[in-house]
Amino acid sequence: MNVTIRVHRFTPKPEEDRARRHSSSPFGAKARNGSPFGSSPSRRRVRGKHWTQDYAIQVQPGQTVLDCLLGIKRDTDPTLAFRYSCGHGICGSDAVAINGTPTLLCTAKVEDYAKPESGQNGGANAMADEGFRPTATKENVVANNASVNDSNQSYDDGRSRIIPSSGDPNNLGGFDDSNGAAANSDSPSNLGLIEIAPLPGFPVLRDLIVDIDQMMSQIKKLEPYLKADGKLATTEDGKIDMFEYLQRPEELKRYELLSNCISCGVCEGSCPVYAGGEAFIGPAALIAASRFINDSRDDDTNARLNAIATADGITACQSVRACSRECPRGIDVGEEMWQLTERVKNRQI
Template sequence: MSEDAIHSTTVTIRIHRFTPKSGPEHARRHSSSPFGGKARGGSPFGPSPSRRRIRGRHFTQDYTIETHAGQTVLDCLLAIKRDLDPTLAFRYSCGHGICGSDAVSINGTPTLLCTAKVEEYAKPKSNQNMAKATAGDGFRRTGDVEQTTGKPVIDLNTKKASENGNQPKDANQRPSGSNNPDTLGNSTENHDNTSGLAVIEIAPLPGFPVLRDLIVDIDQMMNQIKKLEPYLKADGKLATTEDGKIDMFEYLQNPEELKRYELLSNCISCGVCEGSCPVYAGGEAFIGPAALIAASRFISDSRDEATNQRLDDIATADGIAACQSVRACSRECPRGIDVGEEMWQLTERVKSRQGR
């Protein structure tokens, strides 16, 4: 174990919270996607249901805790819920990256709480800009680093305000709501009192309606997966040997055939790929990579007899045709699936079949 994992460290956990409005439900059209109202035209998923987002109060809340570099972000949230704020709501189950129920956005990156280590995400503020510039994700905010030398760019106005003892303004600071000081003595209201500490910012998984705090509604994703019928479809005929006995090796596969779908069967439907996808928005404009991975798993299975039907089901305007090949879905898959490559392979198979 490294020394960083042995010695404790103080971090600020900044959580984007949501409290639904009490009383009769006040809902409005879920408008994350500008394409949500378009007709589906031949989609196997039927008419687009009216997506609803619960009205309520959004605010950010900071918690300062002692932790270890080797602990997970889930450990931090459990400590907060146990010792500081029992009202904090988040979802988890196995805690080992198997169930996929604890997907959130950490520092802007969709991932699982139980696999995200504090040492990976709790970066000192002085190093956060450099980390963003060298992350290799293809995106960098203007002004983070000097374009030619790669050195940090110092904002003299911010530095001067800091030297004078004033709180510098953060252009990206989210508005915070009022907190209960009797319950949460170390949370912040409209400013950050712990600006010198490393900050881990946690928000709900993007692309999904928020139910409460970090809990999102994944029903739409699960319904999309279910409608693509993710189960083996054989012809129902039992193979027999020459002497009339049932052939026990009817579905025997060679290693190459097994390899084509084996990794895809490890998908845990966590929604991380959909939270990373800039096109997906609750399944309104795009059925999403999670459903397409489920379809690809059986399209790639040599034992399945419904390949043509499955390709027809995804060859729609809101199916594989809506994928823009951004490949952001591949970056954080907890099961190691190259989701973007699978989307590309499906696109090529659909195009090849339509070109016959």
């Protein structure tokens, strides 16, 4: 089956070009680093070239979007950059936005995300981006045919509409010479389009690779490790009690699911507050804090609650609950944010 993979690509400017641009200005990057009003270096937008690129490929049923990108990088375009590691939804390193929805490349099935291309081969029932059907006039038909004919052309901004999966430059438009049918035709074998963009809310380093350093530093800031009193329990005969941290099943259940968080950033890319650039520590860091707040063995609960009860902490959460929609580990992040809000309100100060 045929599918078109549309990738939002980005190439940063060389470091020397960015430094030379501000070298003569007293308000350059060096002067702004110490300002309390400037953005942090990890959140500062990297300048470079943005464009979209389409790849027409053939896929098998059950393939993931990661399989598609690996095939493109191997057979068609070795310059395509994306991040992945385990390929099984465990490491969380391949988080991107597919059709605008943050998710993992390795768990996203092609048949679940492929959609018909808007305005192409849709006839009178095709819907415009604004949600209205176009009027079937002679002018619209001519304009639509012209846009289809021009869809395989290259543009001055470097955007290539179709790159054939075979790598043959003469096979433009994804035509299959074996049967004369176009790869992007309206046929049962054409799955449609999958659009892939970098994870929202994170600075883009190259193509689909984003900088997650700020998210990891925010998690580290809330000290995601067990804090006990340090006193070893002993038995009646003075020996160390090997079961000093023994928990009941209901105590384990309170945080067990939270310990499965893989810090992929999907919840942060879904959050309109964090991805919108507001001052917010983010749901990933708050989930890490909640894991130990709910642990009966931890003795620093009040200090943890005070640490997140700040203007850029749980207070900045707007309870939209968009962070719960696509968690690959099944954590109801929005519910956890609500529970933390209640715990902060009722904490012992």
